[in-house]
Amino acid sequence: MYVNVAVLKETQSHEKRVALVPSVIPKLIKLGAKLHMQSGAGDAIKLEDAVFKDVECIDDRARLVADADVVLSVQPPAIEVVSAMKEGAILISFIYADKQHALVKKLLEKKITCFAMERIPRITRAQSMDALSSQSALAGYYAVQLGATHLARILPKITTAAGAIGPAKVLVMGLGVAGLEAIATAHRLGAVVEGYDVRPETEEQALSLGATFVETGVDARGKGGYARELTPEEKKKVADVLTKHIQQSDLIITTASIPGHKSPILISKAQIAGMKSGAVIVDLSAEGGGNCEGTEPGKTAEIGLITIVAPLNIPSLLGEDASELYAKNQYNLLALMMKDNVITLNWDDEVLAKTVLTHAGKLSHDDVSKTPEKPAKKVA
Numbered sequence: 020m021y022v023n024v025a026v027l028k029e030t031q032s033h034e035k036r037v038a039l040v041p042s043v044i045p046k047l048i049k050l051g052a053k054l055h056m057q058s059g060a061g062d063a064i065k066l067e068d069a070v071f072k073d074v075e076c077i078d079d080r081a082r083l084v085a086d087a088d089v090v091l092s093v094q095p096p097a098i099e100v101v102s103a104m105k106e107g108a109i110l111i112s113f114i115y116a117d118k119q120h121a122l123v124k125k126l127l128e129k130k131i132t133c134f135a136m137e138r139i140p141r142i143t144r145a146q147s148m149d150a151l152s153s154q155s156a157l158a159g160y161y162a163v164q165l166g167a168t169h170l171a172r173i174l175p176k177i178t179t180a181a182g183a184i185g186p187a188k189v190l191v192m193g194l195g196v197a198g199l200e201a202i203a204t205a206h207r208l209g210a211v212v213e214g215y216d217v218r219p220e221t222e223e224q225a226l227s228l229g230a231t232f233v234e235t236g237v238d239a240r241g242k243g244g245y246a247r248e249l250t251p252e253e254k255k256k257v258a259d260v261l262t263k264h265i266q267q268s269d270l271i272i273t274t275a276s277i278p279g280h281k282s283p284i285l286i287s288k289a290q291i292a293g294m295k296s297g298a299v300i301v302d303l304s305a306e307g308g309g310n311c312e313g314t315e316p317g318k319t320a321e322i323g324l325i326t327i328v329a330p331l332n333i334p335s336l337l338g339e340d341a342s343e344l345y346a347k348n349q350y351n352l353l354a355l356m357m358k359d360n361v362i363t364l365n366w367d368d369e370v371l372a373k374t375v376l377t378h379a380g381k382l383s384h385d386d387v388s389k390t391p392e393k394p395a396k397k398v399a
């Protein structure tokens with residue numbers, strides 16, 4: 020007996036990641052998986068079918084998923100894929116259910132047990148499965164590289180026979196996983212780094228990575244370790260302190276987000292107008308609308324002499340490493356439910372109970388049940 024696992028080729032434009040990499044294959048087989056993959060699933064990161072040893076490659080995705088006990092993907096799969104899955108099978112993927120009503124409806128209809136990767140709880144035991152963190156860490160690193168290539172100056176101090184050049188000043192706003200990785204990267208590259216966040220506990224983290232912390236006196240700790248939205252008075256207080264730091268920086272990386280809300284605006288047009296000429300902002304919050312007035316999600320915008328770079332889906336731009344980490348995150352989640360060649364879903368396990376989105380035709384996601392299109396009974 021074994022568990023049939025099928026890995027999809029991603030179809031969304033600009034998505035280069037794949038949910039299986041060769042290093043994870045032996046581990047999945049050891050758990051009892053028989054592996055199948057859609058032909059060409061690794062092409063975008065230059066992993067040809069032949070390097071996926073012990074994996075059967077199948078062209079037709081309906082045939083691929085028809086017998087699968089578990090289907091793995093990065094982005095939410097097409098509805099036709101779920102239609103082709105057998106009733107009661109398991110899907111593990113990013114889903115973002117509040118934007119995927121039709122898909123969720125189909126998951127319920129087919130009684131699919133769907134584990135949504137963005138729902139992995141942010142607890143210590145689940146860190147090895149936390150794909151939001153693994154992908155954000157890569158994005159934080161990449162933001163610095165991207166910023167550096169858009170600057171007409173270097174980050175470290177350099178001394179030549181003709182004279183010395185001082186280090187660039189980098190300000191990182193929003194010190195979650197991506198922001199802290201951006202601080203570490205900018206510091207390693209020799210910049211003078213400042214960090215800012217509305218959660219005061221990030222001060223110590225920023226200091227430990229070599230940055231100084233911009234203290235605004237506003238504490239906006241929200242639920243579950245995330246930030247809450249600021250009041251208008253708090254926004255003004257913060258802006259008064261931050262303006263000087265924003266306007267002295269050569270490179271600013273913004274990463275601020277509040278779950279379920281549009282990205283907060285951290286940099287106004289007026290603040291941008293006073294920035295150093297040639298300065299660059301890399302806005303990692305473009306998916307949620309951006310942290311700057313003037314951010315154009317997915318584009319690079321020039322506002323006067325300032326450049327705002329706002330790429331979308333950054334982990335995909337680092338598809339090789341992002342796939343490696345994502346596949347390991349999924350393996351670690353699967354290891355919670357697969358043993359001795361069978362799947363056992365233990366709903367007393369907090370990680371499984373919080374990550375599940377649909378099971379046996381029921382929904383466990385409050386956000387979706389609140390929307391008008393969504394009927395749904397909750398998982399008991």
Ligand SMILES: NC(=O)c1ccc[n+]([C@@H]2O[C@H](COP(=O)([O-])OP(=O)(O)OC[C@H]3O[C@@H](n4cnc5c(N)ncnc54)[C@H](O)[C@@H]3O)[C@@H](O)[C@H]2O)c1
Nearest residue numbers: 141142143152193194195196216217244246274275276283
């Ligand atoms: N397993 C774990 O224990 C674990 C793993 C990862 C993250 N976490 C925690 O989860 C939380 C969220 O991390 P994330 O990387 O997903 O963050 P996120 O992407 O939700 O937000 C990025 C940062 O933006 C900040 N922010 C929000 N509004 C802001 C504003 N107006 N001004 C400045 N900054 C603002 C947030 O405080 C956060 O630090 C953090 O507390 C993090 O430490 C825990």
